[in-house]
Amino acid sequence: MNSKMFEKLEEKMAPNGLANKIFLKIAQKQVRIARIRFALFLTVLTSSVALFIPVFSMLWNDLVASGSTNFFSMLFTNFSVVMATWKDFILSFLENLPILSVVAFLFIIFAILLSLHFVHKDIKRVFYNSYSLKI
């Protein structure tokens, strides 16, 4: 009975179009965030791609200088010997590895892949949504 009483109570209705206005406002914010993220990760992508060749060259030179490339050639020339002493082979290989160059190279690869992901994610929102929302 108490709830019946309250059914008669009229409450204010939202103005016409409020829901749509809210959705558009959020869409505009999404586009703004996407633009900032797109610009940031496009910069990271461009820089990473530009650094790829120098870092790879540095890695290759360090691999050659450290003798790590010899381990690869041993795999093809003396495979049975490598399998017989695989533990020592792996340990020696790791000891000779130019760690800093490897880390730098892996970092560049990671930066390229991550920025590609976000650029791809945001490109539609930045160019298509901006156009449809007339921002």
Added chain:
Amino acid sequence: MNDFSDLQLVENYIAGDEEALRLLIERYTNVIFAFVSRYVKDDDVAADVVQDVFIKMWKNLESFDRGKNFRVWLYSIAKNTALDFLKKRKLLNFSAISEDEVFDVEDVSPLPNEILKKADEGAILNEALKQLPSLYREILLLYYKDDFNFREISEVTGKPLNTVKSIHLRAMKMLRKILKK
């Protein structure tokens, strides 16, 4: 998609379905506007507050605890946003309601028919509700108009469950007295 539950819409939006967000907004705009209007009398300002509510909802959707009730969570955001607005405009009067206050409620039965007939007019009820303290009014409306249970009201208002129950009883008794006049 209209048959989807709130939780399903939240999941769909997080998975990339923008239409799910639109549906959530459309589903709750009217009720949140009505709720915010209980705090903010001006319609234009209430609309701005409602907009802020949904923007906050959107910003926190990914971190929304799926184990919780979405409607209760949204109402909590709406209440806090409305109160923040009132605080900024220094329009909020803090009426102290002692949680330790004990109130002997003699009668918890439904209102008698004579009173109901009188209260049948929404306008009369509205005027009667205006005479109640804001928290009393809020709890009655959340319970009878918005169909929350006491536990959910406790979450929305931030008051302990027993306090909500006792305030509800007190509010009904006060409302009965006002409507008898």
